Amino acid sequence: RKEVEQDPGPFNVPEGATVAFNCTYSNSASQSFFWYRQDCRKEPKLLMSVYSSGNEDGRFTAQLNRASQYISLLIRDSKLSDSATYLCVVNIGGTYKYIFGTGTRLKVLA
Amino acid sequence: DTAVSQTPKYLVTQMGNDKSIKCEQNLGHDTMYWYKQDSKKFLKIMFSYNNKELIINETVPNRFSPKSPDKAHLNLHINSLELGDSAVYFCASSQGAERNTQYFGPGTRLTVL
Numbered sequence: 457r458k459e460v461e462q463d464p465g466p467f468n469v470p471e472g473a474t475v476a477f478n479c480t481y482s483n484s485a486s487q488s489f490f491w492y493r494q495d496c497r498k499e500p501k502l503l504m505s506v507y508s509s510g511n512e513d514g515r516f517t518a519q520l521n522r523a524s525q526y527i528s529l530l531i532r533d534s535k536l537s538d539s540a541t542y543l544c545v546v547n548i549g550g551t552y553k554y555i556f557g558t559g560t561r562l563k564v565l566a
Numbered sequence: 567d568t569a570v571s572q573t574p575k576y577l578v579t580q581m582g583n584d585k586s587i588k589c590e591q592n593l594g595h596d597t598m599y600w601y602k603q604d605s606k607k608f609l610k611i612m613f614s615y616n617n618k619e620l621i622i623n624e625t626v627p628n629r630f631s632p633k634s635p636d637k638a639h640l641n642l643h644i645n646s647l648e649l650g651d652s653a654v655y656f657c658a659s660s661q662g663a664e665r666n667t668q669y670f671g672p673g674t675r676l677t678v679l
Contacts, residue, residue, distance in 0.1 A: 490667075498672070498673075499656055499670035499671060499672050499673055500609065500656070500670050501670070502667045502668070502669075505667070541607065543609065551622075552597060552599075552614045552616060552621050552622055553611060553614070553622055554599075554611060554668060555611070556601075556608070556609040556610070556611075558606070558607065558608050559607055559609075
């Protein structure tokens with residue numbers, strides 16, 4: 457079993473739709489959680505950190521469920537520019553080790 | 567103004583050659599990383615340095631040798647290149663770890679022929 461698992465997609469959604477991605481992690485020592493965005497042939501960039509209480513940044517909402525060991529990302533009112541691969545990232549507590557999921561590809565269609 | 571820079575951006579070479587990739591960050595971070603992203607887009611950590619000290623070495627073949635001359639630089643030397651080394655190599659930096667954001671360089675696309 458992979459340490460961090462994501463549905464690879466692609467998720468094809470129309471503009472304006474709401475789309476949600478889940479990510480599960482297997483290491484219970486995981487302490488910090490992030491969503492990164494990676495555009496085609498570009499480097500990953502931080503989209504948002506995920507806090508225990510859940511957090512929102514504009515159209516993006518991230519949730520953490522420690523009991524079930526998953527995190528989620530909700531994108532509301534999808535834009536064409538949201539088309540990218542979304543990477544779930546987990547940091548193992550007390551270490552410098554970040555583990556990336558394989559990413560979920562999103563295509564927002566006009 | 568680039569926060570994390572890598573050179574070269576593209577590298578095409580023959581099997582068996584030795585090559586180096588350089589990385590520099592101007593963010594004042596104390597931790598730097600090398601990641602490999604293969605053809606299936608899976609991003610996997612290879613090495614991490616904190617204050618020039620190697621702290622993560624993820625079962626990478628010893629043909630790969632990282633070197634950190636100072637906190638702002640982390641280079642990667644690869645000996646005897648193999649076809650399977652073809653990938654995109656990303657350098658990243660952060661201030662400490664855990665809750666801190668990693669900033670990635672633009673990547674070096676290595677093709678071994």
